[in-house]
């Protein structure tokens with residue numbers, strides 16, 4: 254501090270450069286103090302401003318007359334502050350509080366009693382101590398002689414205001430320029446004058462900031478600092494209120510941390526909605542000033558999926574492109590006739606019969622359960638609607654086809670969700686351009702519904718030279734031909750599929766759709782399902798190129814199994830006969846590449862009839878109908894969803910895997926108890942027993958379900974029965 258004062262003093266033009274010792278200081282105080290005490294009249298004594306700071310140069314005397322006085326003599330106070338001192342004493346003093354020291358901070362005058370009490374030594378000592386205290390007191394450099402001290406009558410204002418050092422610099426700069434202009438030519442003068450104007454403008458601008466807080470400290474250029482790197486200097490002149498706006502004024506704004514709000518999705522922020530078309534996005538953006546439209550306050554979910562995911566919940570997965578369509582310029586299949594609805598062709602409409610029992614089907618779900626896996630309609634693959642479900646559209650979750658319709662109606666690539674792609678060795682295929690939930694409906698398989706005879710005709714004529722066929726067994730022995738149909742016709746086969754093709758009954762009509770498998774679908778995955786292709790002839794077997802780990806090598810069952818299925822019954826053996834029958838009736842082609850040769854068909858029918866007859870004779874089965882019921886029992890495997898669509902394999906006695914009929918299901922009902930009691934009646938004739946039990950079943954079975962697809966002949970009627978009931982039929 255002292256060195257600083259000495260520096261100031263050495264710079265001061267009016268102050269002679271003398272070394273002042275502490276002793277001098279004391280003596281100076283000694284000599285001036287009485288004068289001050291004597292002239293202590295508030296009306297005449299210039300009141301010094303309260304101490305501000307060392308740099309404060311605006312401290313002013315209230316009395317102008319004092320100015321002259323101040324010029325002629327040094328301030329007592331100032332001089333008392335100057336001098337050398339004993340550091341030990343000083344430090345000892347500093348460690349004590351002002352109260353302990355018996356002085357009040359800021360008391361810079363020598364008390365009057367010094368003059369009246371004590372001898373010289375004591376007096377000197379006290380003076381020494383007090384001088385040292387004074388050194389520790391607040392300083393008012395403005396009171397010091399020399400320097401550019403300016404006085405005015407408003408001491409209080411001066412205490413609050415400080416002259417900006419920048420103004421000093423500007424003053425000096427303008428002085429220099431003034432001097433320079435005298436030696437410059439006209440052109441130079443003009444340039445300098447322009448500079449002057451700029452300086453004046455700056456000065457003016459600075460004045461407007463007279464009352465603004467001190468300019469914030471700017472980052473120095475000493476080198477990059479980690480702490481400073483977090484701050485960025487930004488021009489926020491537009492954000493500042495008008496009165497604070499000044500030329501090029503910069504403030505420091507803390508840099509944002511977008512990852513706090515966006516997490517792993519940082520940098521993926523987009524203004525447009527990828528699900529919408531460009532036009533719709535533009536429209537949306539123009540109307541996006543709606544109130545309430547804003548950023549989420551919480552960490553966003555994967556983009557574009559919205560509230561649905563929050564509601565439904567989903568395990569966290571690493572970020573992926575939720576919506577990622579193929580870039581333009583992909584190879585496209587030849588244009589085909591499209592239809593988004595099934596169309597009955599020819600006699601098909603007359604042949605097809607609406608199931609009679611539908612009106613009786615009403616689920617008993619509540620809004621809480623919302624037609625979950627226990628919903629009876631869901632179990633039967635009936636879609637809920639207002640006629641068969643009391644839960645209502647808001648809570649019912651068994652309205653997939655309605656949801657699909659709404660999605661497609663909304664339009665856009667995202668909502669459609671699938672697109673055609675070219676595969677390496679399987680022609681065209683279908684890929685998902687977005688994610689799908691497990692078991693979510695993806696796309697409907699639509700086309701023309703034709704009768705069997707119409708199919709034969711088409712195969713022989715229209716599709717004679719075709720490479721690909723889009724035929725699928727549908728309902729009531731009819732065929733769904735998607736040659737004219739929906740995009741779903743391009744879905745390829747896989748032995749390890751990620752989707753299922755399932756037939757549902759919607760408003761009394763059968764409809765086929767592709768559903769996501771149990772693992773859901775990720776963006777970019779190729780969609781496949783198991784064709785369960787039945788070539789009806791060994792020579793029509795197609796090589797499978799699905800590339801799955803457990804690939805069967807062919808589309809459909811393995812060749813050996815096909816041979817087994819088609820082998821005529823020559824030998825007895827209950828298990829074998831049963832197996833052949835089961836295999837014969839199990840899988841009906843859902844998708845066929847070629848028409849079934851009539852010779853194969855008749856051989857198949859003959860084998861089936863023969864087997865049924867033999868089994869009936871042997872008392873194993875009562876009738877073809879009960880045979881179906883037996884299949885129901887043997888193959889009913891309760892899936893987690895209470896139904897089973899997939900063809901399954903089960904281990905036979907010889908340890909080999911063999912295919913079993915599936916696609917049917919059974920359910921334990923209250924009638925099971927009755928069946929239990931029936932069982933106790935003993936061993937009557939099998940047929941009689943079956944008849945009796947069939948009667949009881951008729952009473953209790955809720956309805957008859959029409960099913961087709963893998964595992965059961967299309968259009969065959971299968972009754973739903975309880976497991977225990979079935980025991981009696983064996």
Ligand SMILES: C[S@@+](CC[C@H](N)C(=O)[O-])C[C@H]1O[C@@H](n2cnc3c(N)ncnc32)[C@H](O)[C@@H]1O
Pocket residue numbers: 678679680681682720721722723742743744745746747795796797798799846
């Ligand atoms: C309904 S089409 C599927 C779309 C077809 N890839 C296209 O380009 O039109 C069925 C035909 O695709 C071919 N295909 C489908 N999946 C296959 C697979 N896993 N391996 C070999 N060929 C397959 C077979 O030729 C089959 O007859």
